[in-house]
Amino acid sequence: MESSSEVITMMHGSGGSATDKLIEEIFEKEFRNDILSSMEDAALVDVGAIGKIAMTTDSFVVDPIFFKGGDIGRLCICGTVNDLLMRGAKAKYITCGFILEEGLKIDTLKKVVASMAACAREAGVEIVAGDTKVVNGKGGMYINTAGVGIFDTELNICASNAQLGDSVLITGNIGDHHAAILSDRMGIENDIESDNAPLCDIVGNLLNEGLNIHVLRDVTRGGLATILAELSQASKVNIELEEEKIPVSPTVKSFAGLLGLDPLYMGNEGKAVVFLPEDEADRALEIIRKSKYGEKAQLIGKVVEKDETGKLLMRTSIGTKRQLQRLVGEGLPRIC
C-alpha cells in the first residue's frame, strides 16, 4: 500500500478503489487460489457426490491480536477447521469476513493475513470468498470465518452419540490458550504458549484407520468441564473423569494455582475429546500420539451409565467423587 495509507481508514471500506487496493495487495496476494476471485459475488466449489456437507461459523475477537504461540489469523483458521473436523468432515473451504477498525495498522493486517494463509496451507483448506468492512474504533480487528467440510462416506459423529462404555480421550494438555492470553493481558512473563492448532492430522488419521468414533468435540470456551457436561446432557449419559489422568502442563498448573483458576474451565484452541468403544481406546491413543499436535493425548475417563439428566462426575486423586457443572457466569472474555 502507498505510504499515505499506513493505517486503515473509512475509505478502505467504501467499496471503491481503496477497498480494491486492499483486496489486491493484501488478501489476494496471500490467499491466491483457483477459486477465490474478487470479481464474483459467490465462489463455486466442488463438494463431491455424496450430497452432504458440514457448515460452521465463528467470529474471532481475541484481545490481544498477537499472543504467545499464535494470533487472531491462525486462531480463526484453526477454530473453523476444527469445528468441521468435529463432525468427521474434511475441512475444505473457508470464507472470511474482516471487520477492521479505523486506525488499524496496515502492517498488522498484513501479518494477520499472512498467518491465516500459512495456517490454511497447513490445514489443507482454501479461502474461497471474503469481505471487508471498516468501522469506527480503536485500531483493532475482528474476523469471521465460516467453513464447509465434505465427506467420503456418511458418518454419525455428533454430540448425542456417546455410548455406554465409551472411553473418553483428550488429545493433549488443557488450559494453555487461556493461560497464554491471560499472561499476555497481565504482563506476566512465562513460557506458556497458546495451543491454537488445526486438528486435521489427528482426526484424519483416526478416520483413515477406521476407528468407530462416536463423539468428537473441540474443547474451547468454557473448558473441558463445560464441554463434557454438555455432552453428558446431549447423550443422556453419565461421564466419569479421573482427575489424575487429565493432562495439564506444570507451568499451566502453577499459573492457574497462583490465580485461583481451574484448568478444567480454561479455554483451549487445539484440543478435542474423543469418545469411542473401550476396546478401541488403546489403538486410538496410539494413533493420536503419533499425529501432529497429539503427542500428549490421554485416556481421561469413560461413559459409566445412561442417565436422562446426564451428569459429569470427577473421581479425585484421593478417591472421592463429585459432580462438575458447566461454567456459570463469566469466563475469560475475548479469548477467541
Added chain:
Amino acid sequence: MESSSEVITMMHGSGGSATDKLIEEIFEKEFRNDILSSMEDAALVDVGAIGKIAMTTDSFVVDPIFFKGGDIGRLCICGTVNDLLMRGAKAKYITCGFILEEGLKIDTLKKVVASMAACAREAGVEIVAGDTKVVNGKGGMYINTAGVGIFDTELNICASNAQLGDSVLITGNIGDHHAAILSDRMGIENDIESDNAPLCDIVGNLLNEGLNIHVLRDVTRGGLATILAELSQASKVNIELEEEKIPVSPTVKSFAGLLGLDPLYMGNEGKAVVFLPEDEADRALEIIRKSKYGEKAQLIGKVVEKDETGKLLMRTSIGTKRQLQRLVGEGLPRIC
C-alpha cells in the same frame, strides 16, 4: 431474559450459561429448524448430488441498525442470499456470526433476530449455524452471514461472461438504500425507503423460464457505475448505458441533486443487473416485472464491443458519450 440482563454484558460472550441462555431464548427461539443445534460444532446439510455449491460471506456493520424500510437483520439475510443468487444458485443455508457490543439492548437484539428470521422465511433459506461474541463498545452490533447455495444443473453465470450484443437490464430503481441511510443519519424527513430485499423470485423465475443468462450482479457498495465498470473489465467488453433509461425515483433524484450525489454511485441492497442475449431481453423484462421486487425493471444498455481494457460508457440524454469510472475514494461508509 431476566430483568437484570436488559443489556448485553461480557458474560453473554463467555461460553458459559449466560451465552447458553442467549442462544436458547433468542436465537434458537427465532431460528428454530431441523438442522440448527446449539450442541454441534458444525451443521450437516443436504446439497444434492451435482457436486457443486456456491459459497459467500458478508459482514454487516450498517449504522444506524434500524433504518427506513429495513434493518441490519433483514439486510444481512438479503445480502448473502443475493450473492448466492448471482451465480445462479438456489440460496439454501445461512450461518450467522454475531459480534455484540457491551451495552446493546437485549430488546434491540431480539428485534434484529426476529427480522432475520422473517427475511430467511421469505427467502426460503435456513439458518443452520451461529456464533456469538461480545466486545467492548458502544452498544452496537455487527453480523456476519455466510451462505451456501445449491444447483440443479451446471451454470456458467459469472462476471467474465458478458457477451457482445448482450442487453443489460436493471431490476429496479437505484439509489434508494443509500438515500435512506443518509436521510436517517442527517435527520432528513422524506419518504425514501431502503430497497433491501431478497431477489430469489426474480432470479428463480428467470432461470425457471430457461433464459440464457450470462451475468447477474447485485448493485451494492459503489453503485451501478462501479459494478458495471468492474463487469466491463472482467468480461473485456465495452458496455454502453443510456442515461435516460436508468430508473431513479423522483424523490431519490431530488434528494441526490440537493446533496450533490450521483445515483450511479449510490449503494443499493435489492437491485441486480442482468446480462443476456438481445433477443431474450423483452421476455426477461416481462418476467422480472412480474416478479416480487422487479416491477420497475428497465433495459438500460448493451454490450457494444469487445475491448481488452473494458470500458463503461454512458450516452447522455443530449446525445454525448462519456466514460464512467469506478468509485474512487470514499463512498458512504457503513452503509451495509
